[in-house]
Amino acid sequence: MxxxxxxxxxxxxxxxxxxxxxxxxxxxxxxxxxxxxxxxxxxxxxxxGHVDDAMKLADEAKKITVTPEEDRKLVWKLDLVMFPLICFIYAIQYMDKIATGSAAIMGLRQDLHMHGDQYSWVGSAFYFGYLFMNLGPVQLIFQKTKHMSKLLALFIGSWGLILCCHAAPRINYAAFIALRVLLGCAEGVVTPCFTIITAQYWKSNEQFTRICFWFGMNGLGVIMLNSMAYGLVLHKDSYSIPAWKLLFVIIGVITIALGALVWYWIPDDPSKARFLNEREKLMVVQRIRSNQQGFGNHQVKKYQIIEALKDPRTWMYFWYSVAVQIPNGGITNFMSILLNTDFGYSTTDSLLMGLIPGAIELVSSPLFGILSDYFGKKKVKILSYKLTWAIFCAVIALIGNCMLAYAKDNKKARLAGVYLWYLIPTSFICVLSNISANAAGYTKKWTVSSINLVAYAAANIAGPQCFIAKQAPNYSGAKTSMVVCYAYCVAALIVLLLFNIMENKRRDKLQEERGPQKIENVEFADLTDFENLNFRYTL
Structure with missing residues (x-):
């Protein structure tokens, strides 16, 4: 290695x-x-099947010459044709996750007779399903299939149906918990699939910005959810079912429609894209050579799984995700409750106040991606590093959490701290981007992604449990735990940045002594980053 x-x-x-x-x-x-x-x-x-699927087009792709203008047009086409649907799906799936937070102040807890810490388990239940899927089933199912988008569409349609079932007439607490687990199973596929899709079409230096855009749609999801919930609460006496149930039905129906669109429009890989002509398909192959990766491979390779387990980066991602997602699990499920009980806003005002964090995330995540690209073109190295912006956002989130936890007598400062917290998704986006760009070898990429999402799920299970009922309404213990977690995140990101810088320098020195690996189409041999001496880690 x-x-x-x-x-x-x-x-x-x-x-x-x-x-x-x-x-x-x-x-x-x-x-x-x-x-x-x-x-x-x-x-x-x-x-x-040992080589990458892109190998089939590799020789033919080498025969074409792509001008910078053609490449720009192709990138615009990919962005305009694929991205709106990807972004909207990500916004909807985030609405699915956090809908219980809005429903909680719309009557969910009272109607299902919740008491004590039962609502905390509603937040955790979703991630039990998410955890199960990413312990192995997601990788086995999606790496083996040659119809990834079709399978993804079925999962999306399934979670739409599950959401509609949240409004069943005689639903009780136990049934609601079971549905949240099933919803987690269905939604556990979307982030790893979108990460793989991003790596299939865009260069490594382009992936961070794209992931910032589709992940930033979480903010749009927050805005859409709170706007819907606000309207439903205002007219709650006009419906034959409780407003919180209608909220789940609306989101579920939208989700099912999106699943149908994915089936029709998102290709299984670039070679099957109906919106690309034959030359453009070859251009995609040619442009992603620089990634030292291709479209994917359908054999689960044991040695790549072992390599992923031995790679220090895998565990850096893992422990970082644990630390960053424990606060996320708590905040996403308790934000509306904090605004309602800790800050004293009414139900409708709490929903309106929840629009501001959504706007912050919607704007900030794409903005930091654009800034990274801008400084990269200007050759300002330190500000072009994705991890630089990840560290910056983690520091701001740490400051925000300190304000929330310790400015006890200053309501405005605590509220500002809540809003500063919503810069942290950019930091997690960087880790997703690192996995997409830096874990080469298709089995290894799936393995590292799955391990990272296991950490994501486990931490989100733990997060709501930090909000102990007897500490309501200010939940001081949960706030302190968030401060500790984000302090660790800052340190972990600095270590990851320095580790990749040193490894790239070592590879440069080694290649200077030996010369580059001059092997035809080596980029599409499904090599891992350990095997391929030409590979450099994205910073």
Whole structure:
């Protein structure tokens, strides 16, 4: 594994790795199968599935010349054709997650006779399903299939149906908890799938901005949810069912419609995109060569799973996500309750006040992505690093949490602290972007993503449990735990940045001594970042 090699030793091991890679890529170019006469060398042909799907178009793609103007037009086309649907789906799935927060002050707790810490378990139940799916089923199901978007569409339609079931006439607390678990199972697929889709079309230096945009749609979800809830509360006596139930039905129906759109419009990979002509498909292949990754591979490779488990970055992502998501699990489920009980706003005012955090996230996440791109073009290195903006946002969130926790006699300062917290999603987006760009090898990428989302789910299960009923209405213990978590996040991101910088410098030195790996179509051999000496980690 390249990451563990020093520049002064292990050259014979590197030679062996390079020889195996060269053999793998050369074999993939053979049209006819042949016996493996190479002893311990691995024979792989194109049909065996060991190489990336993009290898099928790699040679033909190399024959075309793409001008900068053509590339810009293609990027605009991808952004305009694919992104609106992706962004809207992400906004809706966030509404699904946090709808219980609005429903809680619309009568949910009273109608289901909740008491003590029962509402905390409503928030945690969703993530039990999310956790289960990302412990293995998501990777096995979606890596094996060659119809990722069709399967994703079925999951989206399923969670829409589950949401509608939240409004069942005789639903009780136990049934509601069961539905939240099932909803978590269905929604557990969307973030890893969107991360993979982003890596299929956009270059590594473009992925952060795109993820900032679709993840930032969480803010749009907050705005849409609170606006709907506000309107429903104002006219609550006009409906034949409680307003909170109608909220779930509306979101569910929208979700089902979006699932149908995904089935029709989002391609399984770029080679199957109905909105791209043949030349544009080859242009996509050519432009993502710089990622040292392709469209994907459908064999689950044990050695890549092991490599993912041994990669220090995997566990940096894991523990960072634990720390950043414990506060998230609490805030997303208790924000409306805090505004209602701790800050003293009425139900309708609490819903209106909830629009402000949504606007902050909707604007800030894409803004930091754009700023990163801008400074990258201006060659201002430190401000072009995604992790720089992640650290900045984590520091601001830490300050905000300190204001919320310790400015006890200053309501305005505490409220400002709540709103500053909504800059933290940009920090988590950076980790998603790092996984998308820096975990090479399709099995490894899925594995690292799944491990990260296991941390995400587990922490969101724990988060609501920090809000202990006997500490209501100010929940001082939960606020202190958030301060500790964000202090750790800042330190973890600094370590990750320095770790990647040092690794890139080591690879530069090693390549200077040995020369680059000059192997035809090596980018599409489904190599991991450890195997591919040409790979550099995005900062």
């Amino acid at each position: 390249v990451s563990s090699y020093s520049t002064s030793s292990k050259k014979s091991s590197l030679d062996a790795v390079e020889e195996k890679i060269s053999y793998r890529v050369a074999a993939a170019d053979e049209e006819d199968g042949r016996d493996d006469a190479s002893g311990d060398k691995e024979f792989v042909d194109l049909q065996s």
